[in-house]
Every structure is written in structure tokens, then in C-alpha cells.
Amino acid sequence: MELGKLMQFILVANILLGAHFLHFPPRISSVFQPEYFLDSSCTLSLRCQGLNDVISYRWYQYGSQIKGDAEIATNKNTGELVISKICTKQNLGIFYCIAENKYGSTMSPFVKISELVLKNVGRTQNPYVTCKENEHCQLKCTGKPICEPQNECTVSWYQGTGTTNVIKRNKSTAIDLEGNLHFLNVRKISGNKTYACGIWNQRIRNLVKGISITLNINNSIAAPLPRAIYHSRSKALLGGNAILQCIFSKIFVPGIKWKNPQGSYITTNDKYRIGPYGRQLQVMNVTYNDEGHYSCEANNLTQTPFLNVTSPPIFPENNSRFLIKTINISTDYAVNLNCNAVSSPTEKAPIVTRWMKNGILIRSFQDFDIQLLDNNSVLRIYRKRFEHAGAFQCVTENSEGIAVANFIIESEDVKGKDNKLMIIMILLVVSLVTLVTLGVIIRKRIYQRNKKWRRKTEVNTDIYTLPSEEFDEHQRRSYEEIRLEEMYSTLEEANSNHMTRCSEDHVGNNNTEVEDIGEYNGLRYQCQNGEVRPSENIYDRTNNVVSGIYDSTSMQTVINVYTI
Template sequence: MISGNAVAGLLKPIKSNGMPQTIYIHVSEFCITCILFLVQKRVRAMEWSSCLSLFLAASTCVVKSQDDQMPPKMNSSFNNAYFYPRNTTLTAATINCKAINGQIKYEWKKDGDVIKNNKYVSVNVSTGTLKFVQMHDADYGTYQCFATNDHGTAISKPFNINESKLLPFPTSGFKEVNCTQYEHCKIPCRDKPPCIPYSQCRVVWKIGEGTEVEFTKRVGVDSNGDLHLLWSNTRDWTGLLYMCGVWHKQMNKSVWGSETYLRIVQATHTSEIRPFRVFRKNGTTLIGKKGVLSCMFAGYPSPEVEWISPTNKTIKDTPGKYEISDFGRVLTILQAEPEFEGDYTCKGKGKESDACSVFLNVTSAPILKGDNQMKDVTVSTGENATFLCNVSSLPMELPPSPPKWKKNGVDLDIGGGWKYIMIDNNRVLTVTDVQNVSDTGVYQCMSENSEGVLLKEAILKVNVSKLNSIDNLNTVSGSVNVIIIFLAVGGSILLIVSIVGIGICLVKRHRKGTYSITNVTANGT
């Protein structure tokens, strides 16, 4: 609060001939809605041209940026799931939540309950950071971030935090595999233990206690972990056991098992063996993520591998689109879109060739179809506001659930009234007779299918009703003598300075940040 003496000290009269005057000034962009600044000591006399000084004095206390007047908007995206190991000191277990618009306070919830800081889990309410030092049973579950300012609450989509794990191989004796020189030989990785998440896991093989098997054009491992000698060499028989191992990158841990004794029978003669498929693996991926397909051909000598797209075009390494690895046996679509879905052809080529079909399924959580879906809306008091959330699934996917609606992270109370009207199986929400304080906020639409959850937000901003004349101002009485009112009027900003017993002046924003101050009347208010 600024005292009467402080205001009086800032007022420096500007010479006036008694006629209404307009003075143009340039200030930083701002938007204030219905702010009252009261000076409790009487200002007995004042030149109306001093409105400019009074405006500047008041604005130093109450002017805020336009963003400060808006509900928050979530600015972070989140994975469907995060994985951390149990009972391990974590060094990079931080999830950031960021929203824009004004001063924001953050809150995290797990399984619907607010997270309270402890020595293992902490939330920074100012930055939105969720940090784990060590995971325990109670820390795994469904998480969601809430970002709140004075005008509403934005929320993240819910996501899971699951346990990273790598179990040991079961105890078992070795087995023997017999193969013939130049022919295909497969050594299974028996009883391979679960390794979660798959993206952090890799199968490796070794011979004896320390010699790692090198993967080459002739030797490879499939996505099940089985080792393939695409044609067998007598040097593959060393007299030592082959062992399958699983390496977990995040946990920096490996486990070993599936001991196998390999015997290679020498061939009586050498002849070419035409390519033939010994492995293929279809792929499934989400829109925007990597899709991985694999195939493997045996033969002597080792076949070349070629990939052909669903549009019958030969695929080469293409930055940002395709990556071919593992001697041609693995094709990675780097950023999958629905048009990448389909049957890919994998060819094993020698003097003769063989081919197989490998399918890529591109899937997604529910998507929005159509124009103007979940767009921010600005309306005037008393008008209706409509939000569209036309959820759909990709072709060949199960349909999404009907949308559920929230406001500021809380389920809408539809009740039996007419405040909220939903039609088209909840895909259209109308907020009727919009009021500034009660209806301003962030509206959320949620839907899910077998592949994930869609959460989209839109802001409802309410304009204060237009001011038609100064007669709309309420009469002020009592000990309050100076009132400064900021009003949003359509697309403009109007500052009304009312001094009891003296008169009113108006300050209006013009384009490019220019404002005018006008002495309207010298009559009492």
C-alpha cells in the first residue's frame, strides 16, 4: 500500500488550461484485470494533468505482465513409463515438470496422494523437479505433476514409475549342440531371465571364462538372444563352453547361464548353400518413436541382406529416417509415423535369394482429429465457451474411451444443472454463461486406449464486460479518496483514476504499447 504522502510526493502538476488533455506515453506491455489501489489519506487538491504521475506511481505497485494474468500451460512432455532399480543409490533419477504463465507452484502426486519430501524422494515446489535418491516398494506407482498459479492449474498426463530389474539365470547343467561344417547352427539362450526395461538390456555371448563372441557377417544373435552361426566353421569348436549373458546398462550388471558344449562335424565336401531364412521379428512402436525390424538368413557363403519398403523401394541408410545395422540384419525406422506401417520385405541374397515379410505396426495413444481441437478460448462475461476433443485411435486399433473432463486438475462436477453441457459422446464440452472468477482456468480432456493416455489442455480466459460509460462506475464513499481501476476492455486496457471530490481521468492502451491519459471530468464522483 502506498501512503497518501508518498503519492502526493510523486505528483508533479503539468500546466493545463482547464481543458481535457491527452498525453501519450510508452510503457512495457501489461494487462491488469480489476485491481483496486486505495489511498486512505485525503488528497485535497490536485491538478487533473497530474493523472500521469499518479498512474506511474500506481503501476509500480500493481502492474503485471499479460502472462501473469493467464492460467498455467504445461510445457513439459513425459514418457509413458520411467524405470529405476530398487534399493540402489541413484545419480540421474530426476523428472522435470515445467509450465508457463506467471509465478507457478508445483505439486506432485503418486497414486492420487500428494508427495511429501523425505530423505529418498523430494519435490521442489518452485522448479517442479521430482528427484529420487533411492527407490523402495512404496515409490513405484502412477505419478502426475500439478502446476498452479492464481488463475488455474495445469496437469501432466499420468505416467508410471516401474522397477528396473535383472533376475539371475536358473541353475542348470550344460547341454550339447552338434552342427555340421558350412551349415547353419543355432545355440539357444535357454531360460533367459527377465530384463526390464528391454531398451536397457543386451544379450552377449562368451566362450569359456572370458572370450566374448564377436558378431560378424557370419555370426549373429537374434532378438530372443539365441546365437546363430550362419554357416559353421570348425574353428567354432574350441572345447570350451559357450555361455549366454544378459547385460543391463542402467544397473551396470550382467548375469550368465545357459552353458552349452558345441561340437562341429567336419563336412566331406564344400558346396554353396542357397540363402534361407532362420529368423524374423515384427516390430511395434508408438508414433514418433523408433521402430525396429529384424531378419536373419543362413547360407554359404554368408548372404547379403536387403530391405524393401511397403512402397516397394529399396531402403538405404538415410539420416533421420532409416538406419541399417548388424550387417544388414536390423532395420530401424528412426521416427515412425502412420504411413510407415506395413509389410517390409527382407531379402537374403547370394547367387540365389530368399525373402520374407516383416510387419511394422505403428500405434498410438488416442489422437485428436479435426480442426480447432482443444484450443484456448477467450470470451466475454455471460457468453458460452466450447472445447472440442474429438478423440480417435489409429486404424486397426481399439477405439478410445469417451473423454473425461477436468478443470484445474479436478473432475468437472456436471451435476444436474446446465453449467456444463457435453454432447457427441463427451467429445464437445460447452461452458455456459461464463463468469470471470468461477470459470477462468485450465480445462483438461483425457482419454485412453490400449496404447496409452491422451491428456490435452485448453485455457478459458474471460474478458471483463465492456465499459460503456463512466456512469457504470459505482459511487465510492467513506474515507477512501483515491481509486485506481485497471479494466480489460475487449482487446484494450483501460485505466480509470477516480479521485473523490475531484473527478476522473482515463488511461487507455493504444497499439504498439502506447497509452493515452485523458481528463474526462472535473465533477465529483
């Protein structure tokens, strides 16, 4: 695990080292949503981050640099944008960030900051609606409250004052995607009552009602016929989900069948979901191929709701609204920077609204030998010697949003080629040193592991030791220890022989105890006066010591004296 982390660290170090030597402007790494909504506390924090030796950050609102005040604060070192607890219109709008180092600047995606909204519109007198019994009756959501973001808002209908009596969707009652209420076959019992729509905002967690409507029901002369009364025209962003709707009137409406734009019948699966009573069709993860007219059929009636798949400008290189691209430019030739973002196939092409150099708007082309082509979508650079490497930016827009492209310029000349070769050589040397270092570390760890294993083997007495290892251990003992062991071994052997001989001699002689003691004392006297040669060893059993010099190498007969 530690070696893996070390290798990852060295790899990242090599990449950062290479990025440093390449002298490139920063690369924005932050991912922003297209739109943010201030919550009820009116606070929001965004952080802009870049790679390649970022020195500082700047935030802009509507193209003007934010200086920082009590409501909006920025940090040039961390790239953070903080909106305080003061809710004002000055906190809203279009924002973007510039990341800068000494080699140039790049621009972040554009971000829209909006406020959460749920409020009533102007009040009017309560309207009256008259319908015929058993026929279709529609009540429009009059005074519909404004609600943002729309994907967090839901519509409900209520009878009378307050919010207790909720009108439920069923086979004879429907609410369309615009918030209108439909009685598919209204009855007398529903008349002479007031109704009002209400909007619930999930983010704010609050409900606001619209204007109340009084409904009157008249008698019907003829039996009504089934009618196709509503179909939606829906819009969805590329990659999102879409909802289409069809509503038919009559008491008993047979099941609604759906067809896709290619004319094939639809069933519920991972791509499509059909809602209750067959009135709604949900299309999941829409693509441009999902755009077109759908068909909903019931009782020989057909309606054709339309789905429009749209998106902000998208760059084909990465299918995103944000692009960072490195352009290699030769000093002897012109280069074209193509801001080639596209819209939905059925919509108008995006419009390039501005070109920038290192985050600064190009107001005049006199400072650069450049030319705009193809409705400002192509920037051509003609400079004979491109001395200022850095980055150019294009900003392009359509009805659904804004896209940004960063073109990082790499100027290549003879010196540049030599520098690139030097960089490659440096990286190769660093990689080689890395491999050698890893080899040494691995070898050292293997040696330490084996050494630790040998130690465990020596400590364990149950493990069999080879004779060679025993001999080695014997060799490691000192000379004095070996000599001492041999001496005591010889003494024991001499003692044993002495006992045997004495026993035999004692049995065979007729000396008395007094005579034996006298003979022993005589020999002892001779030893003490130096009359006995060093080779004649005398073992004194009386005091259990050697009386004389013990010579283990002597081949002479040992004089044994046994004391009874």
C-alpha cells in the same frame, strides 16, 4: 546493446501485464520425458513450472496428492519433486503436477518413474541342443535376464564359463533381435561346448549371463539348401529409429537386397542404413508412412519383416501429447470441449479415462450443467451463466502412453468485452509511453555524444578553429583582461616611439649629459607637484614605471624623457 535489453524487458513486462489482467489460470511450461529411470543412487528431481501468477504447486502419484515424507518430498512454492536415496516400490509409478493460482489450475503431462533393472530369472537345469553339421543351428537365449530400459540393453553370447570367449558376428554367425544365436552352417568344432547369452545394461554398467546351453553336433547326410530362417516384427515410436532384420542360412549367401513398403529398392542414405552382411535395416526418424511390410531378398528367397509405427495419444492441434488451449465461451450458449487425441492409423483410438475441473476429478455431473458425448471424448457445458472461469482437463490413454489436454475457459459477456477493451487501451498507453521514453533516451544519448565530441575538439590544439569560435572565445574574456591587454600594448608602442624620438633628438642637440639630467629632473618635479596636466604622460625609464597618468585615448603629443 543496452537499448535492446531495455526493449526486451519492456516487451516482457507488457506481456506479463496483459497476462495478469486477462485473469487466466497458469500455463504449464515444463517439458517432461514420458519416462524417467532412477539411477543407482535412487535419486531423482523434477521441477514443475508455470506462467501467469502461479501461487502454488501440487504433485500427485496415481491420482493421490503427495503429502511429503522421508522418501518423496515436494515444494509447493518451487514446484520441485525430490525422490530420496531410498529405493522402494513406493517411489515408482505415474506422477503429474498441478499449477494453481486464484483463477484456476492446469495439469502437467503425466510422467512415469521406473527403476533400472538387470536381473536373472528363475534357474533351471542346463539344456542340451543337438544340430546337424553344415546346417542351420539356433541356440535360444535361455534364462534371458530382465533389463530396463530396453534401449540401453545389448545382447552378447559367450562360450564356456566367464565372459572371455565372445562369439563374434560374422558371415556364418548371427544374433537376432530377440537375442538368439544362429550358426548359419554349424561345424563339428563348435560341438561339445557350452554357450550362454549375456545382457549388458549401459546405465547400470553391468553384465548378467543367462543359462548355459550344451551344444552337440551330428553328422549330416545331405548337403543343406539355403533357407530363410528369421525375420523380425519390429515396433518403433513415432519420430524414433527402427531396426528390421532378415537372416538366411547357407555357407555363401549373396548380398541381401531390401525394399520399402512401396516396393522401391533401398540404398544407404539419410533415411536408411544397411548393416554388415545386409542382415539389418535401420529406418531413421520414422513416420506413419514408414509402417508396413518390408522385403529382404537373397538367392531367390524373400522374407517380409514388418514395422509397426506407434505413439502415445497425439493431439492434432500441436502434434504433441500435451495441449493447452484457450476456449472462449459465450454465457448464452453451450460449448463443447473435444478431447480429440489420435493414435496410429492402424491402432485403436485412445480412451478418455477422466475429466477434471481445475485438477480435481469430476466424480459427479450434478455440480455442473454438463454432458459427456462420443464415448466420453466430448464435454458439453450448458450453464446459462458461466460464473466460474478456470480450466478443464481431459486425460486419454492408449497402449503406448497418456496424453493430457488443458482447456482454459475465457468467459465473455458484456462486462468481459468492456474489460478486454480496457486491457487493450492500457496496453496501448503503456506501449506509447514506452516509445516516448525510448525517444527521450535516444535524444539524450545523442546530445551527450555530441557534447563529448566538442570537448575533445577544444582540447586538441591541432584542430583548426573557425574565426567565429575565436571571436566567441574572445568575447568570453572579462573586461579587465581586455583593458589590461590594450594598456600593455599601448605602453609598448609608446616605449618604441619614445626610443626613436630620443635618439633623433639626442643626435640633433648639443646638450651635455648633465644638462639632460637637469631637464629631466625639472619635468619630474613638475609632475610630482601637479604642474603637469593628466594628458601629458611621462614615462620614467629610470625605474621602469609610469610617472604620471597614462591616457591611451589622448591625442596629445606625449612628452618623452629619455635617460641615457
